[in-house]
Amino acid sequence: MFSLRGSFIRIIGNKKVKSELKKEEVKRILVPNGRIGDMVCETPFLKALHKEFPKAEIDVYLDDVVAPLFKNCSYVNVILNKNKYKIIKKVKILKMLNLLYEAWTRRKKYDLYFIFTNEMRALSVLSLKILSPKYVISVYRREKFGIKKDELTIYDRYIKKAQSSHMRDIYLSGIEAITDEIIKDRKYEICLGNLENKYNNYFDKNKVNIIFNYLGGNFKKNLSYLELKESCSKLLEIKENIVVHIMTLPNKYEELLKQIESWNEKRIMICPETKDILDAAALIKYSDILASVDTGVVHAASAFNIPVISIFPNNENSIKYFSPMSDLSYIIKCEDKHYIKNFDKNLMCENIKDILKQKEKNLYEKHN
Template identity: 25%
Template sequence: MDISNFLKGVPLISETPGVLKKLEILGRRMLHHVMFSGIGRVSGSVPDDDRLQRILLMRQDRIGDMIMTLPLIRRLGKLYPGARIGIVASESNRIILKYETGLDVITYRKNPGAFISSLARARNFNPDAAVDMHMHDSTTSFIYALSSGARWSLHIDHENRLPFNVRVSAPQDGHIMDAFAGLLSGLGRKLDTAGLKREIILSNEETVFAETFWNRSGIPPGDCAAVNISAGGENRRWGADRYARVCSSILEMGLKPLILFSPSDIELARAVYHSEPGVLISPATPSILHLAALIRGVTILVSPDTSVIHLAASYGIPVVGMFLRFNPALPKWYPWDVKREVLMASDHISLDSISPEMVSEAVRALVSDMVHGAL
């Protein structure tokens, strides 16, 4: 393909405030060419007779997305035991793969030079198939798929504009894990979600960090309920007074609240503590892996919709989650395959419609269920 025709009219690097904008314009022209170049398309899955030796997944988004996808990546490795699996990860979510073995990790960075370098790595990986794990069109993912030279580029069949040549029909009105598993089944072998290995692998460093905290606190993690007060956006913030009231109820249930927070929310954590001095405040966690080690073994987690919910669920910790209202026709991002209470706000603007009493009652219901289940 001669790309000189696509460059006509595209501003030079010195003439534009961002090199990525130039790449985006170039990418869109290339996409338009590919759309009308007679590229073969199949519906459903890669042909049965195609033996896949290298598979590239695009998952360059949030930490929670990677936590959810990791068990499926592991299962994929068992379905294709002789194949190499590569994954495009973001700078933030690649840490979830830190101690995984047998994966080729390519890091997506927005810096133009680093981005181009990562495209070269995708090309050198030379996959037979590239799968976009996003449930929406991603120009970035398509550029990776195109650059990699993969024979088959897979995307979920849902209002697509980008020309992936395998459109996979997967469940879109259930849980997001069903959609992910259905999409990966489009590679040609059914991926079953039963019995997935879900726990994130930790090292001795993270384990010792958590053990040191619990030993100093003098309280076993099983006597604690973790309460995450940090959120991924302003519309998911809930207020110190509300969290304090929930902590008060948790103390009445005979559990010790453990306040989890991101560094930027230290003042909010202190405000909760001063309102309800019976709580524990977690130490500053250097990474989400240290946080994972810290919450392993707690009785329950209370949290707004963030990656911490999926982190806890991966360890089998029951979750009370507070969610903004979203499109009911889209896959659900609820805690998966774990005891849970989902509290849905009345709108997508804030969590204000969820009261502390509602959260406390949800915690009480889960604790009661666990007690009766243990009898």
């Protein structure tokens, strides 16, 4: 069946001759941007990309909230997004025009470009046409408007199926499409720099120090103060030596502090006020367990293999793409598809008990 949109996508999404990737000619690479969780999941890909193209510049455009993650990463060039007007993100036509403008400002600057989203959208194909990188590696497109998943030749190479549906493995499949080899090093990497030992002596090593994060990427993933109090109080019932440290954002610090003081519980305290996500990651590194709603700090904990309990809305795709990757990882799924609320706190406590038993077992095996 004829589709006007499909015809337009075919016109702009095809070129006569596919480009040939010549590694020695790759001088500058553009990689996908994203929020904190996306970018932590992307770190094994960035590391493998640098290994494959050691002389190439690797650029990523990030917001100032995410940028500190790569402050100490020598092989990634962070370019701050200049757009600070929130209205552009809220008004659809402005968002579309901004996407095309950004593509124009970066036009023909890149030798290699990766795409990991599979939408068959005219705007996305048009922006890629404007960007005009020499070589594009992409996942298969979602079949739409009568266009097959691998029909468009603007994409020079399509990525084979990833090892799993997790975003980490999807990213790594982009490198595997070049090397035709499975990448073995799949660990997250956060370079702390001079923050490496900042919180080494912050936690009492005779206690079980649990960081609890109640704030997500949007209000739908935030826990209320009432549910936060119930959750923390429940954790204290497990063992007498458990201390719960609640993590919050700098602009919520004073408000949370007043709440915690009103609870009058010495084993529930507020985490120190952290400057940015890198500072928060440095703190998480020295905790014993992280319990958190689904958000970026979950992946920061996985970078240091801190045991994680992650609370998700009832969204299988979100769990599939962004489940925690620590050796000891647990997922609690809420009943609601969009909101994180009324989660199973008894299950959370059982998960904590399992983690403590496993840690004791590991410690015993290490000394015997």
